[in-house]
Amino acid sequence: MASSGNGEQGGVDPQFQMFDESPSEHDIGWVTYEAENWAVVLQTRECADRLFRGRFVFRSQGRELRTADLFIEATQEDVVERAEDFEEHLLHDLIRSLA
Numbered sequence: 001m002a003s004s005g006n007g008e009q010g011g012v013d014p015q016f017q018m019f020d021e022s023p024s025e026h027d028i029g030w031v032t033y034e035a036e037n038w039a040v041v042l043q044t045r046e047c048a049d050r051l052f053r054g055r056f057v058f059r060s061q062g063r064e065l066r067t068a069d070l071f072i073e074a075t076q077e078d079v080v081e082r083a084e085d086f087e088e089h090l091l092h093d094l095i096r097s098l099a
Contacts, residue, residue, distance in 0.1 A: 033095045042083040054079035065098040
């Protein structure tokens with residue numbers, strides 16, 4: 001895929017450039033998948049387009065699985081609210097697709 005950024009931006013589309021390189025983390029809870037307990041964490045960050053993006057991170061026994069960005073909202077609170085509404089079977093599907 002061709003980059004739309006210029007050399008000053010390192011070839012990264014400005015909408016995906018983060019203001020803060022370290023995302024905020026929000027504990028969503030726990031889910032059991034195939035007899036293994038997974039901590040469910042939401043990572044959020046504000047990007048240069050002033051929108052907030054969020055993805056799930058699943059952690060279990062030293063393993064970490066990350067989704068792509070699943071949420072794009074006007075506020076961090078909106079991202080957290082949408083993530084908290086995810087049903088358990090959807091979280092299972094995400095873990096299965098990442099494992």
